[in-house]
Amino acid sequence: MPLDAIAETLQAGFSRVTLTDTLKFDCGEDGVIVLADGQVIRTDRDADCTIRISSANLDKLIRGKLNPMTAFAMGKIKISGDMSVAMKLGQLLKG
Template identity: 60%
Template sequence: MQQGLSKRQFDGSLKFDCGPDGVIVLADNAVSRDDQETDCTIKITESNLAKLITGKLNPMTGVMMGKLKVSGDAKVAMKLGELLKA
């Protein structure tokens, strides 16, 4: 993710909430494991997050199958797709 951020700007803030495995936050064009308030939160397991990042889990399919849940500003979550393509 940090590589993707170095190539493009990510507007907004997004948190991957992996439950007991912790959080990953994209904010201020940086990646952090420090929990904080964000514009959008995606609840997802760490293993499904790895699949999402590597392209093995389609975001829309993940939502429909209940493998990830989006709360907050969904437009921010949609920007993630562009970042993952970088």
């Protein structure tokens, strides 16, 4: 799934949860997705928490095909910044 489609899926999650912090998915050369102020932004900016993940693994994560704890333990996800913000991701992805 391209990052634009992933961004649309994440935007739909904002109807279920309020995220007051900023969260950035850094997918390297594929680009970034930043969740901030109730919006999904495709331009890079500073965030309270940054999750470094490949776009393929981000796709699996949002489709429920990749367990975030397992991915973190295996090094498929790297988190920097406020870890509590990353923990809120589960609420956003619940469908």
